[in-house]
Amino acid sequence: MTDEPAAPDIDARHAEKMKKKKAVRDKILATKTVEKGLIIIHTGKGKGKSTAAFGMVFRSLGHGFPVAVVQFVKGAWETGERFALERFGDLVSINTLGEGFTWETQDRQRDIAAARHAWETAKDLIRGGAHHIVLLDELNIVLRYDYLPVQEVIDFLTTEKPTYVHVVITGRNAPDALIEIADLVTEMEMIKHPFRSGVKAQKGIEF
Amino acid sequence: MTDEPAAPDIDARHAEKMKKKKAVRDKILATKTVEKGLIIIHTGKGKGKSTAAFGMVFRSLGHGFPVAVVQFVKGAWETGERFALERFGDLVSINTLGEGFTWETQDRQRDIAAARHAWETAKDLIRGGAHHIVLLDELNIVLRYDYLPVQEVIDFLTTEKPTYVHVVITGRNAPDALIEIADLVTEMEMIKHPFRSGVKAQKGIEF
Numbered sequence: 001m002t003d004e005p006a007a008p009d010i011d012a013r014h015a016e017k018m019k020k021k022k023a024v025r026d027k028i029l030a031t032k033t034v035e036k037g038l039i040i041i042h043t044g045k046g047k048g049k050s051t052a053a054f055g056m057v058f059r060s061l062g063h064g065f066p067v068a069v070v071q072f073v074k075g076a077w078e079t080g081e082r083f084a085l086e087r088f089g090d091l092v093s094i095n096t097l098g099e100g101f102t103w104e105t106q107d108r109q110r111d112i113a114a115a116r117h118a119w120e121t122a123k124d125l126i127r128g129g130a131h132h133i134v135l136l137d138e139l140n141i142v143l144r145y146d147y148l149p150v151q152e153v154i155d156f157l158t159t160e161k162p163t164y165v166h167v168v169i170t171g172r173n174a175p176d177a178l179i180e181i182a183d184l185v186t187e188m189e190m191i192k193h194p195f196r197s198g199v200k201a202q203k204g205i206e207f
Numbered sequence: 208m209t210d211e212p213a214a215p216d217i218d219a220r221h222a223e224k225m226k227k228k229k230a231v232r233d234k235i236l237a238t239k240t241v242e243k244g245l246i247i248i249h250t251g252k253g254k255g256k257s258t259a260a261f262g263m264v265f266r267s268l269g270h271g272f273p274v275a276v277v278q279f280v281k282g283a284w285e286t287g288e289r290f291a292l293e294r295f296g297d298l299v300s301i302n303t304l305g306e307g308f309t310w311e312t313q314d315r316q317r318d319i320a321a322a323r324h325a326w327e328t329a330k331d332l333i334r335g336g337a338h339h340i341v342l343l344d345e346l347n348i349v350l351r352y353d354y355l356p357v358q359e360v361i362d363f364l365t366t367e368k369p370t371y372v373h374v375v376i377t378g379r380n381a382p383d384a385l386i387e388i389a390d391l392v393t394e395m396e397m398i399k400h401p402f403r404s405g406v407k408a409q410k411g412i413e414f
Contacts, residue, residue: 011316014315059288080265084295179398187253
């Protein structure tokens with residue numbers, strides 16, 4: 001609890017170590033010169049896949065860059081993000097086209113039609129090139145259930161996406177073939193979850 | 208590429224399966240009745256730790272809940288979030304108290320003093336109870352370098368945090384003892400990173 005005493009030796013070693021670290025880092029950064037729109041995937045069973053994507057969306061909005069969001073699976077819970085996005089007015093295009101989680105609807109043909117409609121909208125938004133990021137929220141779920149052919153998505157992204165547009169794709173179970181063409185893939189792993197101890201989903205945290 | 212033909216058998220089986228899934232899910236949800244402020248940790252080497260935390264912050268702001276952010280390590284790059292947060296005016300308290308990445312400063316005593324100052328601010332904000340979420344961004348880094356004693360942080364969170372306040376802690380290498388007292392822990396794992404192919408950090412994506 002007390003302040004750490006001054007320790008000149010530790011401090012000197014630390015300064016030396018950090019100086020080296022900075023030199024290595026600066027050198028690495030100098031080699032990174034390519035600017036291009038990335039294909040980014042957030043997958044895994046843990047929390048934070050969509051939330052981190054929304055964080056990126058807000059970061060872009062902070063810079064004044066327009067952003068589009070296509071929700072492939074409409075969660076009954078995600079209202080906070082929508083309210084927050086609406087603050088940014090015309091900078092944001094929100095497209096909620098999913099029909100609710102599939103275990104809510106129990107109607108496969110309706111889900112397939114909704115997925116197709118969402119994907120056509122996504123293609124128009126990406127091709128249009130007016131948005132810095134196009135977020136395809138929960139697209140992986142739709143691919144997982146074979147509501148859309150993954151090869152069609154890959155073909156489109158690798159041939160028709162304008163170079164400078166970033167596409168962010170979320171959802172667990174990202175198909176391997178999609179991971180193959182992505183630039184940045186993060187897996188969110190659940191280490192501990194409060195549901196296990198009976199805590200319910202809470203406003204402003206889960207939704 | 209063609210629309211999937213109607214397949215009554217598949218669809219019927221699907222409806223049955225999803226009905227069961229919904230029943231199980233509804234049953235589980237009914238047991239989740241506890242509401243409490245969580246201690247949430249985002250750790251791991253992957254991207255998205257702070258970004259997902261910022262996503263939660265924006266979700267809360269969307270609901271009109273006040274939020275406080277304490278940045279323990281000031282990154283030169285994180286400007287997008289700040290601009291976006293400023294849109295929410297008085298709902299947000301932003302406290303950037305870190306002095307830059309430690310390999311930028313190379314001054315250990317200054318970093319320790321900065322960490323102490325940030326932690327005192329964090330304690331006041333948490334104890335104050337006026338914020339739905341208090342985000343302690345990159346606190347794990349500070350703990351990792353022993354700029355703050357982890358036991359002091361644990362003692363405070365377990366005894367002085369008001370029940371309803373959510374605390375979100377980010378940074379790689381979260382200490383085991385901190386994970387022990389947390390309610391929700393997610394590890395972000397890097398599967399693929401564009402730096403490997405020479406792509407540089409880009410405005411609106413990385414910062």
